[in-house]
Amino acid sequence: MARRESWFPHLFDTCVWLAPVPIAGLFLWLLGDLVIRGGGAFWPVDTEVTGIRSVIVIAEQIIHFLTASPVRAGRGGGIGPILVSTGLILTVCMFVALPIGLGTAILLSEFLAEQNRFGRLVRRSLDVLAGVPSIVFGLFGNAFFCRFLGLRFSIAAGGLTLACMVLPLLIRSAEEGFRAVPESQRQAAAALGFSRWSTVFRIIIPQASLGIVVGLILGIGRAVAETAALIFTSGYVDRMPRSLGDSGRSLSIHIYDLSMNVPGGNENAYASALVLVVSLVVINVSARKLAASFLHREVSHT
Amino acid sequence: MITTKNLTIRYGDKVALRDVSLTFEPCTITAILGPSGSGKTSLLASLNRLTDLIPSCRVDGSVRIDDMDVFERNTDVVELRHRVGMIFQRPILFPMTIRRNLELPLREHGYRNQTLLNEKIERTLVEVGLWDEVKDRMERSALTLSGGQQQRLCLARALVLNPEMMLLDEPCSALDPVSTGVVEELLVRLRTKCTLIVVTHNLAQARRISDKSAFLWSEGDGGKLIEHGETRMMFDSPREALTEAYLKGKVG
Amino acid sequence: MIAGSVVVVIGAFVVGESIPALTHIGGSRFMTDESWHPAADASFGQFNLLPILIGTVLSSFAAISVAAPLGILSAAFCQFYAPLRVARWYRLMIELMAGVPSVVFGLWGLVVLVPIIARIHPPGQSLFTGIVILTLMILPTVALLSDAALASVPRSYLQGAAALGLSRATTTLSVVIPAARSGLVTAVLLGLVRAIGETMAVVMVCGNVVRVPSGPFDPIRTLTATIALEMGYARGDHRASLFFCGMILLFLVTLLVTTMEIVNRRLRHGTT
Numbered sequence: 124m125a126r127r128e129s130w131f132p133h134l135f136d137t138c139v140w141l142a143p144v145p146i147a148g149l150f151l152w153l154l155g156d157l158v159i160r161g162g163g164a165f166w167p168v169d170t171e172v173t174g175i176r177s178v179i180v181i182a183e184q185i186i187h188f189l190t191a192s193p194v195r196a197g198r199g200g201g202i203g204p205i206l207v208s209t210g211l212i213l214t215v216c217m218f219v220a221l222p223i224g225l226g227t228a229i230l231l232s233e234f235l236a237e238q239n240r241f242g243r244l245v246r247r248s249l250d251v252l253a254g255v256p257s258i259v260f261g262l263f264g265n266a267f268f269c270r271f272l273g274l275r276f277s278i279a280a281g282g283l284t285l286a287c288m289v290l291p292l293l294i295r296s297a298e299e300g301f302r303a304v305p306e307s308q309r310q311a312a313a314a315l316g317f318s319r320w321s322t323v324f325r326i327i328i329p330q331a332s333l334g335i336v337v338g339l340i341l342g343i344g345r346a347v348a349e350t351a352a353l354i355f356t357s358g359y360v361d362r363m364p365r366s367l368g369d370s371g372r373s374l375s376i377h378i379y380d381l382s383m384n385v386p387g388g389n390e391n392a393y394a395s396a397l398v399l400v401v402s403l404v405v406i407n408v409s410a411r412k413l414a415a416s417f418l419h420r421e422v423s424h425t
Numbered sequence: 426m427i428t429t430k431n432l433t434i435r436y437g438d439k440v441a442l443r444d445v446s447l448t449f450e451p452c453t454i455t456a457i458l459g460p461s462g463s464g465k466t467s468l469l470a471s472l473n474r475l476t477d478l479i480p481s482c483r484v485d486g487s488v489r490i491d492d493m494d495v496f497e498r499n500t501d502v503v504e505l506r507h508r509v510g511m512i513f514q515r516p517i518l519f520p521m522t523i524r525r526n527l528e529l530p531l532r533e534h535g536y537r538n539q540t541l542l543n544e545k546i547e548r549t550l551v552e553v554g555l556w557d558e559v560k561d562r563m564e565r566s567a568l569t570l571s572g573g574q575q576q577r578l579c580l581a582r583a584l585v586l587n588p589e590m591m592l593l594d595e596p597c598s599a600l601d602p603v604s605t606g607v608v609e610e611l612l613v614r615l616r617t618k619c620t621l622i623v624v625t626h627n628l629a630q631a632r633r634i635s636d637k638s639a640f641l642w643s644e645g646d647g648g649k650l651i652e653h654g655e656t657r658m659m660f661d662s663p664r665e666a667l668t669e670a671y672l673k674g675k676v677g
Numbered sequence: 678m679i680a681g682s683v684v685v686v687i688g689a690f691v692v693g694e695s696i697p698a699l700t701h702i703g704g705s706r707f708m709t710d711e712s713w714h715p716a717a718d719a720s721f722g723q724f725n726l727l728p729i730l731i732g733t734v735l736s737s738f739a740a741i742s743v744a745a746p747l748g749i750l751s752a753a754f755c756q757f758y759a760p761l762r763v764a765r766w767y768r769l770m771i772e773l774m775a776g777v778p779s780v781v782f783g784l785w786g787l788v789v790l791v792p793i794i795a796r797i798h799p800p801g802q803s804l805f806t807g808i809v810i811l812t813l814m815i816l817p818t819v820a821l822l823s824d825a826a827l828a829s830v831p832r833s834y835l836q837g838a839a840a841l842g843l844s845r846a847t848t849t850l851s852v853v854i855p856a857a858r859s860g861l862v863t864a865v866l867l868g869l870v871r872a873i874g875e876t877m878a879v880v881m882v883c884g885n886v887v888r889v890p891s892g893p894f895d896p897i898r899t900l901t902a903t904i905a906l907e908m909g910y911a912r913g914d915h916r917a918s919l920f921f922c923g924m925i926l927l928f929l930v931t932l933l934v935t936t937m938e939i940v941n942r943r944l945r946h947g948t949t
Contacts, residue, residue, distance in 0.1 A: 132846030139758050139849075142750035143767060146820075149813055150774050153785045160788075254867070254930050256874025258901045262923040265908070311517035313478055315530040315582065316506030325529060326519060348778030351876035351901070355908050378780045379877060382787055389788055396781045403776050 161397030164188070164390050188394060193361050193377075196385050202395055204363035208278060208371030209347065211364060212357055215282025216346050220289050221339065227290075228297035233323050253291035257351040260288050264356040276370040281357025288352055289342040296341065300334015301327060333414060340410040344403055350375040374399050426451050427472060427590065427620065431486035433647070434467045436479065441467040443647030444486070447639055451589075454612060454621045456631035456656065458671070459641035464648025465624040468641070469592045471495075472622070473509040474502055490590070507534055510583030512593040516575035518582075523570075524563040526578065527585055534586060549585045553577045553611055573604025580611065591615065593623045597630065609634050628672060632660055640668050726922065728889045732897035735890070736804060736879065737872035740811035741819075744872075745865045747812070748819030753849050755820075756827045768824065775817035783881030786810040791882065798894040802884035805893040810878050819868040826860020827853055859944040866937040870930055876901040900926055 165184040187201055194200030231242055264284030274280040304327050312322040328335075350373070358370030361377065372380070378395045381388030427449040434442040442464035449455050457465045467476070474495055476482045488495040495505060519526050527546045536542060550556040555577050559570070567578060576596060583591060593612070597605040612621060613634055625631050631638055638656045641648040652659060652668045663669045670676045751771070755764045786806060795801030830853050838848040854861065884896020885906060900922045911919055 132844040135846035135850060136758070139750050139754045139846075142747050143754050143759075146747060146751055146813075146816060147767070147770065150770065153777075153782070153789075153813075156785055156789055157781065251931060251934055254870045254874075254934050256876065256901060256926050256930065258874070258876040258904050259923045259926055262904065262908070262920055266920070307513070307515070307517045308519065310475065310478065310513065311519070311579075313475055314473060314506060314511035314513075315533070315586070316503045317530075317533055318503060321533055325533075330520060344776055348776065348780075350778065350780050351905060354905065375778050375780045375877075378784060379881070382780075382784050383881060392784055393788075396784055399778060400781060403778070404773065407772070407776055 157393065157397055157400060160390070161393040161395075164394035164397075189398070192363065193391075196361075196388070198381075198385060198387050198391060202374065202377060202391075202398065205361060205372050205374055205377050205395075208357070208364050209373045211278045211367065211371065212281045212285065212353070212373055213343060213346055215279055215367065216285040216289060217339065217343065219283060219286040220293055220342065223286075224290050224293035224338075225297055225335065228294045228301060229323055231294070232298050232301040233327065234319070249291045249294060252287070253295075257288065257349060260284055260352040261355050263287070264352060269356055274368070276356065276358030276360075277368045278357055278364055278371045279367045281353045281371070281373070282367075284352050284356045285346045285349060288349065289346050292345060293338045293342050296338020297331070297335045300331035300338070303334060304330045337410050337414055340406055340413070344406045344410075347373075347399070347403060347406070348375060349373075350379055354379075427488070427490050427622075429468075429471075429486065429488050432468070432471060432488060433485040434464065434471055434476065435483045435485075437481040440647030442471075442641075443649050445641070445648070445650045446486075447650065447653060449590075449620055449622060450637070451620050452616055452618070453636045454616050454623060454634055455637045455639060456635035457622065457624045457639050457641065458628065458631055459643075459648065460671070460676075462648070463641040463643045465641055466594055467648070469511070469594050469622065469624055472590075472592055473506050473511055474500075475511065477502070503534070507586055508588055509590045509592060510586060510588035512576070512579050512583060512591065512596045514595045515599050516572065516579045518567040518575055518578060520566065520568060522564050523559055523567045523578065526567045527582055530582060530586055545585055549581045552584065552614075553581045554607065555581060571604070573600050573607060576600060576604070576608060577611065580608070584615075588619065590620045590622070593621065595624055595626060598626065605630075632656060640665075640671065642667060642671070726900075726918075726925075728887050729898050729900055729903050729922075730925070731889050732804075732883070733873060733899040733901070736807045736811055736883070736897065736899060737869060737875075739804075739808045740815060740872045741865060741869040743808070744812045744816045744819050744868055748816050748864065748868065749823045749854070749861060751816075751820050752823035752827055753853075755824055757845060757849055757853070771817045771820050771824075774813075775821060779814065779875060779877040780881075782810055782814050783878035786878060786882040794894070800884065800896060802882055802896050803894045804883065804890050804897045807879050807883040807897065807899075808893075810882050811872050811875060814875060814878060815868040815871045818871055819864045822864030822867060823857075823861050826857040826864060829860065830856045859941045862940050862944065863937055866933055866940075870933050873929055873933075874901065874926065876905050880905050 165181050165188065189201060189206060190203040191201030192204050193202065227245065231245065261284065264280060264287070268274050268280035268283050269276060272280075274283075308326055308330065309322055312326045317326070353373050353376055357373060357376075359372055359376065359380070360370040361372045364371040374395060378392050378399065381392035381395065428447070430446050432442060432445045432447075433440065445464075445468065457468060459465050470476045471484055471488055472490075472495070476484055484496055490505075490508065493500060493505070519529065521529075524546065527549070528542055531542055531545060536545070547556060547560075550559065555574060558574060559578075562569075567575070570578060576599070580591075580596075596612075597608050600608065609630065612623065615621060616636075623631075623635065635656045637654065638659050639653040640651045640659070642651045643649065652663060652665045654664075659668065660672060663672060667676070751767075755767055755771075759767060786809070787802075790806055790809065791801030793801070794803065794806050834852050834856055835848065838852045843852070879899050880902045883898065883902065885898045885902055886896040887898050887903075888895065890897050904919050904922050907915070908919055
């Protein structure tokens with residue numbers, strides 16, 4: 124009885140233990156490569172500089188990189204204007220996505236019953252939206268924001284396109300935050316005579332704020348990583364933007380451009396990639412920390 | 426005075442309460458008795474229209490508070506819930522400070538003057554016997570209180586609006602005996618200014634505190650009113666055989 | 678009222694995509710033309726999309742067929758086999774992987790992988806490289822979703838299996854995985870959706886030659902890459918045909934998402 128199957132479980136076990144190996148291996152290789160090549164851009168060229176001075180030199184180089192403008196199509200100089208553009212695009216994105224997302228989430232979870240037909244339609248379209256490839260968003264953004272609305276290649280268009288992309292994520296996070304608030308809170312509020320809207324604003328949202336903020340941060344994380352949606356909406360220009368109507372390049376587009384179109388741009392591409400990944404890690408860690416600290420507050424309250 | 430007439434409550438196809446007609450005299454404590462599933466909570470929920478929160482719920486028959494028809498379309502539900510307060514089985518406090526838990530309902534109903542608010546809050550806390558225990562911790566989270574204190578805070582929160590009626594759904598079932606005693610004592614004191622309706626599983630409690638009792642029983646097709654009258658009379662010499670059996674612990 | 682704007686967005690989508698209706702100067706030409714040499718005027722250009730479509734299909738399906746078992750196995754590893762600390766770090770790593778932007782994967786692929794593969798079988802940019810990178814990229818999606826699916830299997834199943842003395846392998850294979858079926862199917866399908874939609878990494882790593890590959894080391898081009906590369910200068914009918922590519926992508930994705938919903942509904946009614 125046990126003997127017949129004795130080889131199979133072992134085979135499966137082996138497979139399970141083996142599976143993470145190539146995954147972890149390849150990814151750690153990628154990370155290591157990123158850090159080494161990316162960090163290599165900041166390493167002091169002058170080998171005589173050692174010890175504390177080298178740390179200072181590295182810090183200087185990093186700051187220079189983060190603030191200076193790109194030179195010679197990005198082979199030299201830094202990514203200052205690009206960071207500014209990226210920041211502006213993100214700001215536009217969040218400014219638009221947050222109210223719409225929050226409003227929709229409130230509507231879906233507080234005002235519409237589970238079976239409501241409109242609610243289901245909205246939910247289904249959000250699901251589809253979440254799966255749409257980013258390049259298609261780029262196409263849509265180009266056709267709608269750039270052409271139809273006449274925004275041309277601009278930060279505004281890019282931000283709006285990103286807002287569309289980030290919306291399903293935000294709504295889902297917010298909804299989950301709302302759902303986490305126990306039904307009893309709504310009952311207690313109702314019994315005390317709170318109107319529907321009061322309940323939402325004074326009782327539910329404060330308690331769901333965790334889910335909302337986490338969703339926001341994750342949305343930012345997703346938006347920062349986006350490239351394909353921005354190529355035809357926010358443009359390629361690597362100068363410092365002067366207004367939201369100006370074209371501006373995001374960090375990920377910069378990386379793409381440097382590696383594909385600029386011979387010799389690989390070094391700075393790697394450095395930019397390092398900056399990008401580090402910021403993403405910071406974003407994700409802070410989201411996590413926030414979530415954890417909130418949980419602690421709920422439990423201990425002193 | 427609250428009256429229900431032919432009150433029937435349905436959730437979808439299921440009948441929770443069937444054809445119940447009751448009168449609750451002002452400034453009395455009425456105990457609603459009966460086993461699980463006999464519609465006691467539904468009855469309570471209909472009195473302050475909390476049934477509105479449940480989409481599949483349908484209410485037939487009428488509920489009147491003095492001259493106000495509770496379920497009429499024009500009835501101001503917010504005003505209704507100002508007059509009728511509710512306490513749940515487990516204390517449901519907002520995750521905020523003690524002070525804010527008490528202030529929020531007041532602000533919601535239009536009271537803005539800070540001095541007036543503080544006054545009302547202090548008065549109510551004294552009334553429920555919590556003032557000495559919490560006066561130094563008003564800015565701490567309400568969730569740091571013990572079970573009994575939390576339930577009393579819930580009572581205070583409902584009382585701060587000065588309701589004419591209080592609906593209590595097994596208010597002591599989650600509390601230890603000492604806290605239960607404190608709450609029961611409080612309820613008896615409140616009788617002088619409020620009409621109280623208490624759903625309870627605890628027959629001894631009903632006997633201890635209530636003036637009148639109503640006994641609900643369900644055969645599976647909705648809770649019906651079996652008997653209703655003075656508590657003492659019902660316990661000592663019940664009219665219905667079913668009531669007697671329940672009170673003696675033989676059924677339910 | 679606010680939700681209406683969401684629906685407007687969806688609607689605007691359809692409007693935007695109907696611009697390729699201009700394309701219907703072509704139509705069946707997308708299959709029968711000689712090659713893909715698009716021009717602004719339909720009568721001058723060639724619009725055969727077939728090799729490009731095959732490129733998309735081959736790369737994504739191949740990637741998911743590797744990523745799916747790997748992802749599910751690694752989820753099983755994380756949930757049932759690894760000691761708690763290892764599992765926590767592993768899961769963290771996968772979550773990190775999920776957040777890495779596609780350009781970074783593409784960059785690494787371009788600078789590191791391509792030369793290595795070029796040494797085995799020139800040129801380096803090929804279908805194979807694309808599959809490797811795509812697999813890496815969709816793996817975290819599959820793994821994380823599978824992990825969640827496995828985690829949501831009721832503890833009672835595990836206890837029951839343990840009480841019967843079943844080995845870990847048998848429990849995982851015969852009890853847990855079937856129980857988590859719908860979640861796993863979702864994970865795999867969503868991974869596929871992501872693979873189909875991936876743009877930047879494939880552009881950087883696949884070679885972008887429009888040709889039906891005769892072997893895995895030939896360069897290919899995908900629908901997404903075509904849009905990305907040509908949108909910058911496409912005019913008129915050419916531009917419309919690119920939108921048509923977008924429509925095909927939308928269609929594929931919607932098909933997959935609907936399949937997923939149907940399968941999920943059927944699975945959820947099958948089990949209890």
